[in-house]
Amino acid sequence: MTERRARRSPYPTWFFLPAAVVYGALFIVPTLASFWFSLTRWNLFEAEFIGLGNFRQFFREPFLVQGVVNTLIYGTLTSGLKTVLGLALAVLLTGRIWFRGTLRTLVFFPVLVSTIGVGFAFEAMMHPTRGVINVALEGIGIDGPHWLTNPSLALVSVALVDVWKGVGLATVIFMAGLVSIPQDYYEAARIDGATRWQQFRRVTVPLVRPATITVVTLSLISGLRYFELIWAMTGGGPGFSSDVIASVIYKQYQAGFYGLATAGNVILFGLIACIVLPLTWWFNRREVEL
Known part of the structure; x- marks a missing residue:
């Protein structure tokens, strides 16, 4: 009692x-x-x-199914890159380097910029003939690809821009996790003769696990439901090669297929739940075991 x-x-x-x-x-x-x-x-x-007519129609149309596949690719790619690059940048920016404060500002600044503005800016920069990126590549003798007009590159190109814009938030979360690690662990590892790589692998990675769980979960949810940057840069094209579920839903609403678009929303909700909930349970279970 x-x-x-x-x-x-x-x-x-x-x-x-x-x-x-x-x-x-x-x-x-x-x-x-x-x-x-x-x-x-x-x-x-x-x-x-x-x-279930709307759901049957959704999975009967090839371009709608392609949106589901692209959503999984996009979410996995952006989440993985943000996690890896965010941890690497956090380790760098918590170390003793020159202009550390300035570099932290530069890394986090893209997070504050409008997503639509970033999309329009990179759409111009990735133009196949007049874009800054391909012009710079041509200056060193490299024939730049058609970033946003090649069906096999469009989705990956948008994903890379998304990583550039969002990695700053992942870096901040990892930095908060890193500065909370007591220095005694690193001193003990150095006394035992551990190299920098061994310290990172045996001390940093396990102790920064809560931050890793947060970054993976947030990045995955964001990637699976992403829309703004894709719509601003490619509109789901060329064809349907960069369409994700969110852009498919928007197009169906525009066309007046409200029931089909709502079914897409339900599918997206179920997809996120079926991926994130088991992943979160597995992360928490592993954390308890450790």
């Missing part, structure tokens, strides 16, 4: 009621409504129940 009282929150339960109402109104109710409307053919005035 005493332990139960000790664990009880000092705040009355009804203190949480305003937050619960807002959460329910802005998340739970729209989510349940989306599930219902995904089973209908609807417009602003009426809805006709058609069961």
Whole structure:
């Protein structure tokens, strides 16, 4: 009885009621409504129940399935690169280097810039003939590729721009994790004769694990639901080669296929849940074991 009282929150339960109402109104109710409307053919005035027809049509169209595949590729690629580069930059920027403050500002600055502005800027920079990138490559004798007009490069090109823009946030999270590691561990490792690589592998990587979990989870969710940069740079093209689920949904809404677009929203919700929830459970389980 005493332990139960000790664990009880000092705040009355009804203190949480305003937050619960807002959460329910802005998340739970729209989510349940989306599930219902995904089973209908609807417009602003009426809805006709058609069961799983929208989902069958979604997976019957090749370009819609391509959007699902591209979403998985995009989310995995951007999340992986942000995690690796963010950790590398964090290690660099927490070390004793010149202009450390300036470099930290430069790394984080792209996070603050408008996504649409970045998209338009890199669309111009990646122009196959007049873009700054290909002009610079031509100056050193390299024939630059068609970054955004080649179907096999468009999605990867946008992903690299996304990594450039978002790696600053991952770096800050990793830096917070690194500075919280007691220096005693590194001193003990140096006394035992560990090299810098061994210190990084045996001390830094395990102790920065909570930051790694945060970066992977946030980057993966962001990558799976990304839209703005892709739409600004390629509009899902050329053809459907860089379409992701979010851009497919937008196109279906534009075309007036509201039920099909809502089904796409449900598929995206389910995709994120099926990937992120098991991954989070696995991360937490491994952290407890360690």
